[in-house]
Amino acid sequence: MDHPIRLAARQIDGALKSVADVNPAFMTATDKAAALVEIASLEARVAELRLRVTADASDVAEESGARDVGVWAAAATHRRRSDCAADLRLALALADRPLLATALREGAVNFDQARVIATALAELPADVDAALVDQAEEALVGYAARFDPIELARLGRRILDVIAPEIAEAVEARHLADLEASAQHRMRLALRALGDGTTRITGLIPDASAARLATYLHAFTNPRRDDTDPAEPTLVEVRAKRASKPGEPSSGPVPYGRKSAQAFCQLLETLDHSRLPIHGGDATTLVVTMSLDSLRADLATATLGNPAPGDSHDRITADEARRLACTAGIVPAVLDGQGEVLDLGRSQRLFNRAQRRAFALRDKECRAEGCHIPAPWCEAHHRHPWSTGGRTDLADGMLLCSHHHHRAHDPTYTTERLADGDVRFHRRT
Known part of the structure; x- marks a missing residue:
């Protein structure tokens, strides 16, 4: 004789079969x-x-x-x-x-x-x-x-x-x-280059550290305007438009996830390299290597760090290299045609902490016309690029927010020095 549970299962099955053809519409x-x-x-x-x-x-x-x-x-x-x-x-x-x-x-x-x-x-x-x-x-x-x-x-x-x-x-x-x-025992972090210009970051970190990171990211994202002037796209939007296929719709408002990623990248660029650990006999420094011709060209590439032969994920444009050269802890290594080092910049040549404080007292905020991002969220920028002989002094430096610092190094824009020392950007026609 069947067990009561199996018998009940068959009875339920039979009841369901009895209504299999019943239309609930009625x-x-x-x-x-x-x-x-x-x-x-x-x-x-x-x-x-x-x-x-x-x-x-x-x-x-x-x-x-x-x-x-x-x-x-x-x-x-x-x-x-x-x-x-x-x-x-x-x-x-x-x-x-x-x-x-x-x-x-x-x-x-x-x-x-x-x-x-x-x-x-x-x-x-x-x-x-x-x-x-x-x-x-x-x-x-x-x-x-x-x-x-x-x-x-x-x-x-x-x-x-x-x-x-x-x-x-x-x-x-x-x-x-x-x-x-x-x-503390389970925390992990991994970086994997995808070969398409991006690197996937996956990790597991303690809640306290995550909360601190979220606070830092909010410091970068909160002052941002959500209604960017469509007539003046950001560098990210310009590059996305260049990469898009003909006929594809243009992107709408920047998603919060992308804003957070941009804030994370800006956070890395504003870290105080003097407080990072010493390794390999030198302070934690990123070397940007490029040829002298590439340094002077409008459309060229550079190499980050010392990648293995055949690696492609450490390549950046010369425009980005020139922008990074304004950031402390970034060392430009300029090579001639035979690969010999012509100029190896030192981090001391870049704007130091005292100069940054002087910029903050003088400029108080981003010097781009109409921008009011406060000094703590801004980056020091050479008015005249170091690649063309610009000097690392107060007279040749200014504060720009990350958005306008990217724009200053964007070849699709020109800059105009105003009477009050601010900078006006013009999109090239």
């Missing part, structure tokens, strides 16, 4: 609404039954030689292994949480809510008393009648504040200390 709105709620409740009960069987199905995995029943289920039902593994974890959690399992079985909690509650209970610190865990389970199951899974997850993270406020802060402090120690 249902009234009231019937449709009631059916949707009833079917959702039924799905929760079926899910609980499947998880109940899963929790006690280790013998199925043993008979087939599978590592666990999750792996076996993925092969037998053609589902994703990650989903089956998650179901196994939830099944085992429900086996230890009869209140939550009963709520799922009776339809008081849906499948997604049950997963969120089980996760919240599992993430409670190990030293929390078992009675408090039971209280947390009872409270979260009760909240499921009013809150969706996202809201339940928020409540779950702060459930001790509700059921045991007298110990919540101390427990959270210990939990955060464990998380911070784990973050």
Whole structure:
């Protein structure tokens, strides 16, 4: 005789087959609404039954030689292994949480809510008393009648504040200390050049460091205007337009993700190189190598650092090299036709900290006409490029924000010195 669970499964299957050809278009709105709620409740009960069987199905995995029943289920039902593994974890959690399992079985909690509650209970610190865990389970199951899974997850993270406020802060402090120690162990960062002019950065860093980075990026992005004059595109937009194919639509407002990436690049350029570690016998310095002809040409290239033969991701335009030469810690290495070094600039030749302070006192903000980006967000710029004999002194220097500093080195623009010392940009026709 068949087991009652298998018999129930066949009965459910038979009931569904009996309505396979029924068209819901002929249902009234009231019937449709009631059916949707009833079917959702039924799905929760079926899910609980499947998880109940899963929790006690280790013998199925043993008979087939599978590592666990999750792996076996993925092969037998053609589902994703990650989903089956998650179901196994939830099944085992429900086996230890009869209140939550009963709520799922009776339809008081849906499948997604049950997963969120089980996760919240599992993430409670190990030293929390078992009675408090039971209280947390009872409270979260009760909240499921009013809150969706996202809201339940928020409540779950702060459930001790509700059921045991007298110990919540101390427990959270210990939990955060464990998380911070784990973050220091798990932190990773990797850079991979894609060969298309970009490098993918992937990483995992502690929350405190991420918050600091976010604050720094906000310092760069907050002063930016969102309504850039369409008649005066930025250098990024000019390059994007050059790279676009004929007939492609022009880009709209700059997405926040791109703004953050631009801010990150600007942050790297404003780091105080004098405070970076010494390695290889020299301060942390980026060398830009280019020929004398390239230095003087409008359209040419340069090399960053000392790449291996055949590398292409360390190539930049001469325009970008000339702009980078205004930044402390960037050393221009100019070669003649035989590859011999004609000029190896030193970081001392570039604007130093005292000069930057003098610029801030004198200029107070970006010297581009109509721009009011404050001095701390600006970069020191040579009025006359170092490639044409410009001097690194106060008379030949000025402050420009990152946007206008790029524009100053953009060959599609000319500059005009105004009577008050500001600079006006003109797009070449």
